[in-house]
Amino acid sequence: MNNPIQIRWADGEDQRLGVDEQTVPKLFVGSIPKSATEENLTDVFSQFGHIEEQVLMKDQDGTSKGSAFIRFKNKEDALLAMRFLNGNVYLGGSDKPIEVRFAENKKKTATQAEHTQGQSFRSGSTPTTMASGFGGAPPMNAMNPMNVIFEELGSEI
Numbered sequence: 001m002n003n004p005i006q007i008r009w010a011d012g013e014d015q016r017l018g019v020d021e022q023t024v025p026k027l028f029v030g031s032i033p034k035s036a037t038e039e040n041l042t043d044v045f046s047q048f049g050h051i052e053e054q055v056l057m058k059d060q061d062g063t064s065k066g067s068a069f070i071r072f073k074n075k076e077d078a079l080l081a082m083r084f085l086n087g088n089v090y091l092g093g094s095d096k097p098i099e100v101r102f103a104e105n106k107k108k109t110a111t112q113a114e115h116t117q118g119q120s121f122r123s124g125s126t127p128t129t130m131a132s133g134f135g136g137a138p139p140m141n142a143m144n145p146m147n148v149i150f151e152e153l154g155s156e157i
Helices: 013-017 038-048 075-085 107-119 147-152
Strands: 028-029 051-058 064-072 098-103
Touching: 013 028, 013 098, 028 075, 038 075, 038 107, 051 147, 064 075
Parallel strands: none
Antiparallel strands: 028 064, 028 098, 051 064
């Protein structure tokens, strides 16, 4: 009786984490020092899974713009990299941590902008944004990644 193990998201977990069927496993990485190379990015991000594509944004003269796009094979790998690296890693002696988030889909962003253009806010009110991390999770820079690992494993290893 060899039944293969099936792993699926728990009901509602994908929405809680901000991941859905349309989410492409592509990350935007910002606050990269100009001295960082593609190899530096590979060293950091490949720990989380197979990288399908990596683009370090450069000016016409070849100088780094300080940002990159990294596409993983699996969105779970991208999510894990985002949660552990965002605000926690300093590349090349930088005094500012890298910023890691899902890259925005241009079509989806344009559609959302069209939809919200017609909405108005009451006088004196301002639109609210989620202050917590992605999909309601605590922001990663407020969490110690090692605490997350040990919380999942329990107090005894």
